[in-house]
Amino acid sequence: MDGYPFTHRVRVRFAETDAQGIAHHASFVVWLEEARVAYLAEFAGGYQAIRDGGIEALTTEVHLEYGRAAVFDDVLEIGVRCGEMRGARFRFTYEVVRDGERVAHGWTAHATVDAATHRPTRVPAWFAEAVLRAEASTPTP
Amino acid sequence: MDGYPFTHRVRVRFAETDAQGIAHHASFVVWLEEARVAYLAEFAGGYQAIRDGGIEALTTEVHLEYGRAAVFDDVLEIGVRCGEMRGARFRFTYEVVRDGERVAHGWTAHATVDAATHRPTRVPAWFAEAVLRAEASTPTP
Amino acid sequence: MDGYPFTHRVRVRFAETDAQGIAHHASFVVWLEEARVAYLAEFAGGYQAIRDGGIEALTTEVHLEYGRAAVFDDVLEIGVRCGEMRGARFRFTYEVVRDGERVAHGWTAHATVDAATHRPTRVPAWFAEAVLRAEASTPTP
Amino acid sequence: MDGYPFTHRVRVRFAETDAQGIAHHASFVVWLEEARVAYLAEFAGGYQAIRDGGIEALTTEVHLEYGRAAVFDDVLEIGVRCGEMRGARFRFTYEVVRDGERVAHGWTAHATVDAATHRPTRVPAWFAEAVLRAEASTPTP
Numbered sequence: 070m071d072g073y074p075f076t077h078r079v080r081v082r083f084a085e086t087d088a089q090g091i092a093h094h095a096s097f098v099v100w101l102e103e104a105r106v107a108y109l110a111e112f113a114g115g116y117q118a119i120r121d122g123g124i125e126a127l128t129t130e131v132h133l134e135y136g137r138a139a140v141f142d143d144v145l146e147i148g149v150r151c152g153e154m155r156g157a158r159f160r161f162t163y164e165v166v167r168d169g170e171r172v173a174h175g176w177t178a179h180a181t182v183d184a185a186t187h188r189p190t191r192v193p194a195w196f197a198e199a200v201l202r203a204e205a206s207t208p209t210p
Numbered sequence: 211m212d213g214y215p216f217t218h219r220v221r222v223r224f225a226e227t228d229a230q231g232i233a234h235h236a237s238f239v240v241w242l243e244e245a246r247v248a249y250l251a252e253f254a255g256g257y258q259a260i261r262d263g264g265i266e267a268l269t270t271e272v273h274l275e276y277g278r279a280a281v282f283d284d285v286l287e288i289g290v291r292c293g294e295m296r297g298a299r300f301r302f303t304y305e306v307v308r309d310g311e312r313v314a315h316g317w318t319a320h321a322t323v324d325a326a327t328h329r330p331t332r333v334p335a336w337f338a339e340a341v342l343r344a345e346a347s348t349p350t351p
Numbered sequence: 352m353d354g355y356p357f358t359h360r361v362r363v364r365f366a367e368t369d370a371q372g373i374a375h376h377a378s379f380v381v382w383l384e385e386a387r388v389a390y391l392a393e394f395a396g397g398y399q400a401i402r403d404g405g406i407e408a409l410t411t412e413v414h415l416e417y418g419r420a421a422v423f424d425d426v427l428e429i430g431v432r433c434g435e436m437r438g439a440r441f442r443f444t445y446e447v448v449r450d451g452e453r454v455a456h457g458w459t460a461h462a463t464v465d466a467a468t469h470r471p472t473r474v475p476a477w478f479a480e481a482v483l484r485a486e487a488s489t490p491t492p
Numbered sequence: 493m494d495g496y497p498f499t500h501r502v503r504v505r506f507a508e509t510d511a512q513g514i515a516h517h518a519s520f521v522v523w524l525e526e527a528r529v530a531y532l533a534e535f536a537g538g539y540q541a542i543r544d545g546g547i548e549a550l551t552t553e554v555h556l557e558y559g560r561a562a563v564f565d566d567v568l569e570i571g572v573r574c575g576e577m578r579g580a581r582f583r584f585t586y587e588v589v590r591d592g593e594r595v596a597h598g599w600t601a602h603a604t605v606d607a608a609t610h611r612p613t614r615v616p617a618w619f620a621e622a623v624l625r626a627e628a629s630t631p632t633p
Binding site: 087091141 | 365366368369370372373375377422423
């Protein structure tokens with residue numbers, strides 16, 4: 070997807086729909102996480118690699134704007150990009166697209182903490198470098 | 211809760227936690243919806259009353275900021291207020307509190323549409339008036 | 352509820368419905384867990400008390416039969432009873448009722464394990480006794 | 493997978509784990525549904541084809557036995573087979589496997605109903621035939 074170094078695909082589950090006949094808006098939050106995890110697997114050794122280093126990445130903010138409804142069995146492409154990495158904080162932006170039409174877009178903010186103490190701890194250097202390399206390859210639109 | 215005409219209580223389910231040992235961030239989106247539904251039941255005849263009138267309220271935006279982690283079995287109080295109602299659009303703001311400490315806060319935006327055509331349709335007058343009455347009773351902080 | 356020492360109430364969330372317009376069948380599994388947790392809070396110091404003793408209770412079997420559909424905003428009463436406690440194993444049975452009509456019923460089986468090693472470990476005596484006392488007070492129908 | 497005409501793959505989402513550090517037991521119910529939907533897409537024109545014919549397939553029973561825990565990011569293979577189709581009823585059996593080891597197994601029962609009246613209606617002939625063809629190709633183990 071233009072402007073995104075990585076695209077992840079999900080298919081809307083029946084369990085993710087609601088009585089309006091569309092995908093429930095909370096389902097998107099879970100999809101963004103799945104897309105983020107897939108991005109990290111592609112570029113930075115996986116989210117588990119961060120956890121294995123005794124670090125947890127907490128989600129500190131979620132922002133989503135919904136433009137079109139998604140329905141059961143829709144295949145959605147999620148563009149993912151990571152940026153604004155500073156100290157213990159980083160941010161992802163996303164675009165959710167179906168057949169070339171934007172369904173939703175948003176961003177999430179994260180903070181890395183020590184898994185034992187839950188105190189903020191810098192994003193590991195190897196992780197930051199892996200992400201910067203991946204992002205550098207794709208111009209911001 | 212100060213500045214909120216309505217407070218709704220939830221207890222964190224085990225199914226709502228994740229492998230970080232805390233409530234998953236997407237769970238809050240579901241709780242805000244439950245709090246919104248309870249607000250409408252209290253002041254405006256319930257969400258089902260809107261649906262019975264052939265109108266669906268879609269969620270068009272979600273914004274959440276997480277300050278503290280919630281854990282299994284926590285009792286959370288959710289302050290709810292509704293405002294900025296214009297044409298087919300309205301907005302809710304929320305504060306999630308545990309034992310007087312803020313855990314998260316955020317807002318959601320909504321649009322009313324005709325259930326059959328999914329075209330924007332004005333918020334029903336009886337609904338708008340009920341909400342305005344409820345809100346007028348509580349000063350914004 | 353007749354034949355159950357404990358009843359727990361849930362209200363169907365909008366997020367728990369699906370595009371059939373009814374509560375998704377997986378939602379019941381989460382409600383049974385919430386009812387189980389409430390039962391343990393009432394009679395046995397709460398599920399967290401077991402966890403605080405270094406023991407986890409795993410779910411080893413789930414069985415559910417659905418008779419009637421539940422819909423958004425339905426208030427469901429869940430009868431809960433615990434029995435067949437032997438060594439590291441115990442079992443709960445449930446009945447989900449709306450306005451006196453049975454919506455679903457089922458049972459779950461559980462095993463207690465050491466939280467660190469995940470090896471089976473006997474149900475703590477204080478827990479077994481508390482449950483037996485609670486169950487003794489209600490005749491099986 | 494031996495004895496199953498169809499295998500579906502899922503990867504455990506972080507949102508699907510719980511504070512025991514493992515996939516929550518209710519997540520499996522959703523995965524079985526996803527596997528069932530994928531089976532129908534492969535052999536019988538998809539679940540939406542049934543719905544398009546004015547028929548809904550309700551889930552009437554769920555039975556699951558959990559043998560091993562699944563954890564975040566695990567890739568699980570789900571063997572799916574459909575059988576015992578009679579009148580308005582049919583049944584699926586499943587086996588959930590990770591790296592050749594069985595994690596869980598179970599079955600679900602379903603009933604087809606008229607989408608408008610919710611009255612039982614026979615499984616459409618084209619659907620029954622498509623399933624029988626698929627099943628005939630794989631001997632029961």
